[in-house]
């Protein structure tokens with residue numbers, strides 16, 4: 549049985565179902581998706597959400613969101629939208645009347661042309677990680693910056709060094725600027741640091757000036773230390789116990805930088821905090837529910 553949206557919508561749904569079942573979701577997930585989209589006992593009120601990425605298999609969002617649905621008694625299912633084309637993913641999501649998407653690498657910029665509205669923060673950052681479908685309209689948001697800002701609430705007005713000038717660094721620069729911090733951006737490719745600094749009224753300096761800066765806070769937004777890489781962006785002797793070190797890399801949870809920072813006596817914040825708070829805000833955007841931090845920590849532990 550197909551959804552009751554007329555013959556055209558029905559054939560689109562069939563195609564969308566075939567897309568899901570063509571090896572794009574884990575085996576254990578296939579019968580669930582088939583039942584939800586075409587099963588005889590399906591309930592038209594059950595709606596689907598998912599993580600759009602290529603690859604997306606690594607994401608912990610399906611695990612977290614499906615447990616939150618069970619906890620709150622919500623009739624939704626969260627799955628994987630894994631494909632090399634964001635255009636295809638957006639078409640499938642619309643065809644099955646999906647409730648929303650989390651968006652990850654490499655689609656955070658490319659998804660923007662497929663949206664009807666984009667919120668102010670996402671526009672300024674230049675990336676969308678959350679899509680909410682409502683009344684036929686696709687709205688884009690960015691919750692990465694909230695995931696970065698929330699753990700830093702006590703650092704308002706402090707002096708920060710941001711390492712990196714790529715995609716996540718833009719969300720970090722937005723968050724640090726929003727907290728009124730004095731931000732200096734260092735990046736391997738200096739010109740990119742200059743361009744990012746101009747967008748968020750920060751300073752850019754060459755990478756080797758770090759030792760002259762004496763920051764209260766260091767945020768690593770480079771990919772150094774992300775598995776399988778084992779490098780730290782800073783040497784042990786550059787870390788002082790007065791510094792707080794926030795590593796946005798979260799695989800592994802204890803990165804080489806965080807490990808060195810702990811040995812130096814620094815306060816440390818792991819990148820897993822970003823996932824927690826960005827997911828919490830996505831849930832609020834999808835359902836209007838403010839999940840307690842403790843509930844998310846308990847599910848992820």
Ligand code: NAP
Pocket residue numbers: 692695711712713714715716717735736737740769770771772774796797798799819820822823
């Ligand atoms: P990106 O756009 O590719 O940017 C990568 C950044 O790392 C650039 O600034 C790049 O410098 C720098 N870099 C790469 N290799 C380097 C090296 N060998 N030495 C010095 N700098 C180097 O990637 P992204 O999307 O911003 O992601 C960066 C990291 O953030 C990812 O690895 C991921 O672990 C983490 N992240 C975490 C979360 C979270 O939820 N916690 C979310 C998204 C991303 P150049 O400009 O010189 O190339």
